[in-house]
Amino acid sequence: xxxxxxxxxxxxxxxxxxxxxxxxxxxxxxxxxxxxxxxxxxxxxxxxxxxxxxxxxxxxxxxxxxxxxxxxxxxxxxxxxxxxxxxxxxxxxxxxxxxxxxxxxxxxxxxxxxxxxxxxxxxxxxxxxxxxxxxxxxxxxxxxxxxxxxxxxxxxxxxxxxxxxxxxxxxxxxxxxxxxxxxxxxxxxxxxxxxxxxxxxxxxxxxxxxxxxxxxxxxxxxxxxxxxxxxxxxxxxxxxxxxxxxxxxxxxxxxxxxxxxxxxxxxxxxxxxxxxxxxxxxxxxxxxxxxxxxxxxxxxxxxxxxxxxxxxxxxxxxx
Amino acid sequence: xxxxxxxxxxxxxxxxxxxxxxxxxxxxxxxxxxxxxxxxxxxxxxxxxxxxxxxxxxxxxxxxxxxxxxxxxxxxxxxxxxxxxxxxxxxxxxxxxxxxxxxxxxxxxxxxxxxxxxxxxxxxxxxxxxxxxxxxxxxxxxxxxxxxxxxxxxxxxxxxxxxxxxxxxxxxxxxxxxxxxxxxxxxxxxxxxxxxxxxxxxxxxxxxxxxxxxxxxxxxxxxxxxxxxxxxxxxxxxxxxxxxxxxxxxxxxxxxxxxxxxxx
Numbered sequence: 001x002x003x004x005x006x007x008x009x010x011x012x013x014x015x016x017x018x019x020x021x022x023x024x025x026x027x028x029x030x031x032x033x034x035x036x037x038x039x040x041x042x043x044x045x046x047x048x049x050x051x052x053x054x055x056x057x058x059x060x061x062x063x064x065x066x067x068x069x070x071x072x073x074x075x076x077x078x079x080x081x082x083x084x085x086x087x088x089x090x091x092x093x094x095x096x097x098x099x100x101x102x103x104x105x106x107x108x109x110x111x112x113x114x115x116x117x118x119x120x121x122x123x124x125x126x127x128x129x130x131x132x133x134x135x136x137x138x139x140x141x142x143x144x145x146x147x148x149x150x151x152x153x154x155x156x157x158x159x160x161x162x163x164x165x166x167x168x169x170x171x172x173x174x175x176x177x178x179x180x181x182x183x184x185x186x187x188x189x190x191x192x193x194x195x196x197x198x199x200x201x202x203x204x205x206x207x208x209x210x211x212x213x214x215x216x217x218x219x220x221x222x223x224x225x226x227x228x229x230x231x232x233x234x235x236x237x238x239x240x241x242x243x244x245x246x247x248x249x250x251x252x253x254x255x256x257x258x259x260x261x262x263x264x265x266x267x268x269x270x271x272x273x274x275x276x277x278x279x280x281x282x283x284x285x286x287x288x289x290x291x292x293x294x295x296x297x298x299x300x301x302x303x304x305x306x307x308x309x310x311x312x313x314x315x316x317x318x319x
Numbered sequence: 320x321x322x323x324x325x326x327x328x329x330x331x332x333x334x335x336x337x338x339x340x341x342x343x344x345x346x347x348x349x350x351x352x353x354x355x356x357x358x359x360x361x362x363x364x365x366x367x368x369x370x371x372x373x374x375x376x377x378x379x380x381x382x383x384x385x386x387x388x389x390x391x392x393x394x395x396x397x398x399x400x401x402x403x404x405x406x407x408x409x410x411x412x413x414x415x416x417x418x419x420x421x422x423x424x425x426x427x428x429x430x431x432x433x434x435x436x437x438x439x440x441x442x443x444x445x446x447x448x449x450x451x452x453x454x455x456x457x458x459x460x461x462x463x464x465x466x467x468x469x470x471x472x473x474x475x476x477x478x479x480x481x482x483x484x485x486x487x488x489x490x491x492x493x494x495x496x497x498x499x500x501x502x503x504x505x506x507x508x509x510x511x512x513x514x515x516x517x518x519x520x521x522x523x524x525x526x527x528x529x530x531x532x533x534x535x536x537x538x539x540x541x542x543x544x545x546x547x548x549x550x551x552x553x554x555x556x557x558x559x560x561x562x563x564x565x566x567x568x569x570x571x572x573x574x575x576x577x578x579x580x581x582x583x
Contacts, residue, residue, distance in 0.1 A: 185416075
């Protein structure tokens, strides 16, 4: 399994890339470290959207799973005192995955705008529940202040940064192997021709359900990582429809050509937003929106389409 | 040809859409390895018949048995698992993928196991079988071409090759030569029939070209207004007065010098 993964050039270069990032991470200023962490965390959710996107499905409601992951981390710390990052992260994936599995039975029957809007509706139900319930923190949410790693209580965020990098590498590897498997290839096949897939003997509904479950788990993982990196969860920053919108925004901006693209796109987005806010605090949305328009008009394949040719050349040279 | 027990048995099959009858009391038996041509004018009910057998449409009444098992109204994917597969009038292939990728997916699904679906799609178990199929259907030179760039003839062959990957016992081909050039028609049918002959697959194919029907089939089912008006070997069926009047017209025999036989 590990040998198979290492033989994949995308995985190999991604591991080298994030290894380099981890190595220089302790040198980075805190604000840069935070931005990269936020980007990597959001990139996990975008990776899940990429799996759906390649099937021809767009979810405007993945903040549901992002929020569930984030709140699972916060509630676990608040009500049980558990602070281990592996336990928190596992809980985030488990809660989001369980919800995705159940809702998948409904959503796998819908396509196009109905799929997108139904996803949004489910996420807004969670948003409504959270803002109304004091026990869930209402509009103020909770703080997530502590983290430990196997009992070690580290200082600073660099160890958490390394943990998030590790999580990204594992997720990226699993998704890359999945996309290269026959089941993964069904993503494009379903987008091309659902009827043929059924006549070949595979249930399209089941295939979409599996993809939805994977994307929900990734979004949950993203929410969990973001909660720990940000140190705060609240409905507006974790579950609101704008969070779903940002994830779709990054998916378009990054492009769906590679499993690496979501992470590059998400990190670019974090810095774009930071600088836009710095330069134009009253009009930063204008800059972010204008960037998206420019990408749609001039780079319809997203940022990855710029990197694709050098990447393909490197793959040819390597092998 | 019907000495063997039928592998496909259709009894009293009916289908109507809002009162419009598309299939009226159809009774058909098909033996293993039999090649059956389905003919009829547009709207005669040929494709409805194929769609009911392969699970795309549910019959209003009647039964469909495959190897003695009732398969009436099952889902298309279950029909495939049972051994009843089909190709389409308009090729149903994955247009943005290569010929090889189309076949590899079909082969992985045909393995009917979860673990086969998790194998890399270029696993040697799958690629060897894929290469064999591409050779049998003479599409190996297009292996790495994206399907959307290929001719209708190649797409038809790919469509049929994808339909046979699970070794069906009954294969239904909906107008396998429609939309392809006259030169390609016989070439396609020769390739398909040669590939299927070894397997002993029963084939039912919808066809408008009577030269194809005459050359390849053991039996003809002629449809008119949802009914089977003739079920006979081609040499009899194509001379049947009802078939001439409602299906093929007199021009066909005139053009082929058979008017006297038809008159007789």
